[in-house]
Amino acid sequence: MTVIEVNENSFKSEVEESNIPVIVDFNADWCPPCQMMKPEFDALGSEYKGKLKFVSVDSDKNRTISSKFKIDAIPCLVIMSKGVEVDRIVGFMPKEALKEKIDNILSKI
Numbered sequence: 001m002t003v004i005e006v007n008e009n010s011f012k013s014e015v016e017e018s019n020i021p022v023i024v025d026f027n028a029d030w031c032p033p034c035q036m037m038k039p040e041f042d043a044l045g046s047e048y049k050g051k052l053k054f055v056s057v058d059s060d061k062n063r064t065i066s067s068k069f070k071i072d073a074i075p076c077l078v079i080m081s082k083g084v085e086v087d088r089i090v091g092f093m094p095k096e097a098l099k100e101k102i103d104n105i106l107s108k109i
Contacts, residue, residue, distance in 0.1 A: 002045030003054045008062050014055055016083040021109055022053040023102065026069070026076040028060045033092040034075045040095040041077075044102070052106065081109045 003025070006014045015022045025041050027034035045054035059066040059074055069078055069085070077089040079102070087105045089098070 002049065003042055003056050006055045006057055006062075008064050011057070011062070011065055014053070015080060018053055018080075018083075020051065020053055021079060021081040021086075021106065022055055024069075024078045024080065025054070025056045026059045026066060026071045026074050026078065027056060028058060028074055030060075031074050037075045037092050040093070040098055043095055044099060047099070048102070052102070079105050 004014055006024075015024060025037070027038070029035075041054065041056070048054070057065055059071055069076075071078075073090050075090075075092060077098075078085055079087045079089075086109055089101055093101065
């Protein structure tokens, strides 16, 4: 599996202490756009192996993390480098558009 499910116990080690940039998918089971985004996000995970870590956070079950990042709309993808947020993508996006956005953000890190 290329996407790692993280929670409040594993967020620091998997995301904030990662030695490569991380993209965090804040989502919820009840959210239709989140469910539409999931296969797109999963598919991209293998394409960026070693360059970008893909993690998923259930925003309902991990409210402390969601609050820390001021997540008020989902799906919300937060791109982090060296433990700091560098950009975010809010709302559903098809795979190719998402890949283009990610590549643009990574080129600036």
